[in-house]
Amino acid sequence: MKSDHFGYHKMQELTKACRINGLPVTPQRQAILEALAGRSDHPSADELFDEVRKQLKGISRTTVYRVLETLVRIGVVQRIGTEEARARFDADTRRHHHILCMGCGKLSDLKGIDIGELMPDSAEVAGFRIFNYSVQFTGLCAECLASAEVSSLPARATTTLIDKEKE
Amino acid sequence: MKSDHFGYHKMQELTKACRINGLPVTPQRQAILEALAGRSDHPSADELFDEVRKQLKGISRTTVYRVLETLVRIGVVQRIGTEEARARFDADTRRHHHILCMGCGKLSDLKGIDIGELMPDSAEVAGFRIFNYSVQFTGLCAECLASAEVSSLPARATTTLIDKEKE
DNA sequence: CTTCTTGCAAAATATTTGCAACGAG
DNA sequence: CTCGTTGCAAATATTTTGCAAGAAG
Numbered sequence: 001m002k003s004d005h006f007g008y009h010k011m012q013e014l015t016k017a018c019r020i021n022g023l024p025v026t027p028q029r030q031a032i033l034e035a036l037a038g039r040s041d042h043p044s045a046d047e048l049f050d051e052v053r054k055q056l057k058g059i060s061r062t063t064v065y066r067v068l069e070t071l072v073r074i075g076v077v078q079r080i081g082t083e084e085a086r087a088r089f090d091a092d093t094r095r096h097h098h099i100l101c102m103g104c105g106k107l108s109d110l111k112g113i114d115i116g117e118l119m120p121d122s123a124e125v126a127g128f129r130i131f132n133y134s135v136q137f138t139g140l141c142a143e144c145l146a147s148a149e150v151s152s153l154p155a156r157a158t159t160t161l162i163d164k165e166k167e
Numbered sequence: 168m169k170s171d172h173f174g175y176h177k178m179q180e181l182t183k184a185c186r187i188n189g190l191p192v193t194p195q196r197q198a199i200l201e202a203l204a205g206r207s208d209h210p211s212a213d214e215l216f217d218e219v220r221k222q223l224k225g226i227s228r229t230t231v232y233r234v235l236e237t238l239v240r241i242g243v244v245q246r247i248g249t250e251e252a253r254a255r256f257d258a259d260t261r262r263h264h265h266i267l268c269m270g271c272g273k274l275s276d277l278k279g280i281d282i283g284e285l286m287p288d289s290a291e292v293a294g295f296r297i298f299n300y301s302v303q304f305t306g307l308c309a310e311c312l313a314s315a316e317v318s319s320l321p322a323r324a325t326t327t328l329i330d331k332e333k334e
Numbered sequence: 335c336t337t338c339t340t341g342c343a344a345a346a347t348a349t350t351t352g353c354a355a356c357g358a359g
Numbered sequence: 360c361t362c363g364t365t366g367c368a369a370a371t372a373t374t375t376t377g378c379a380a381g382a383a384g
């Protein structure tokens with residue numbers, strides 16, 4: 001299956017990235033990356049910790065945070081910015097985009113919209129040197145649409161523009 | 168100046184939005200929105216609290232969080248998602264995009280890149296109903312570029328902070 | 335009155351740091 | 360031995376909640 005293949009590929013990538021950066025491939029790093037690569041819901045560090053500890057019983061929350069930071073640094077994992085006040089992670093480091101449900105916080109890969117290439121060639125704007133970008137869409141998932149008591153959205157999810165009766 | 172005009176406009180907008188939503192225009196709401204509209208660095212709730220308390224001495228941190236939530240809900244303020252694990256806010260609710268410095272966390276409005284209109288007409292993808300989107304660029308600001316031995320920055324590394332103390 | 339907001343205290347959530355022990359070169 | 364990694368405990372940082380007092384209509 002694809003996920004198996006993806007997972008295998010990620011493990012290879014981890015080995016390679018660790019070698020390049022002079023870092024050991026520890027069981028913790030393997031387990032965390034494997035858990036992340038095995039799901040598509042872009043978990044937070046804590047959610048990942050809850051899953052990884054099933055495999056590696058002794059692992060500590062601190063290690064999960066630290067390993068994720070390392071994996072991001074060596075380019076094997078990407079951190080996803082959302083309007084929620086916590087970091088979420090993705091083992092797919094290719095540039096792709098996400099949609100966040102304002103109702104339940106579900107974060108999905110966005111496929112089916114070709115937004116082309118936004119990266120400016122100059123990559124140099126407003127004094128910044130730009131390295132990357134991502135597009136974040138906000139909306140409501142099917143479930144939350146169905147039960148749309150939109151007026152009482154959870155506070156944690158951002159109610160960005162839902163009732164925008166400007167003018 | 169423009170900021171004065173913008174601030175005045177925002178206060179009018181607040182009054183209007185509160186009226187529409189049946190909410191009172193409290194001194195706290197005014198002070199918080201005024202403080203936010205008066206700066207362009209997209210502060211977090213805590214940073215805003217530190218500033219607002221200079222004007223409204225008795226205000227509590229809780230109120231700042233709650234008022235910001237309200238202002239977002241009624242469409243007067245937008246919440247900005249970054250890879251940092253905290254929410255940041257913007258009094259400019261028009262769709263525009265931001266660039267986050269991976270070095271120092273500086274968040275700036277991005278001007279000079281015309282991104283065009285990404286919003287799909289259908290606004291219905293992958294089971295989601297899309298309401299909005301934003302583009303987030305990541306890079307390094309001029310200061311961090313200058314002080315950086317970041318020549319070996321991984322192309323896609325999106326760590327919040329470059330480990331500058333890691334030498 | 336009724337409704338909403340505010341402040342305070344505390345809880346809940348999210349993340350980071352200091353430090354000693356461990357483990358692979 | 361030396362270095363980086365891990366686990367544990369504690370410290371921070373961020374955000375939310377329960378509750379009573381107060382203000383506005």
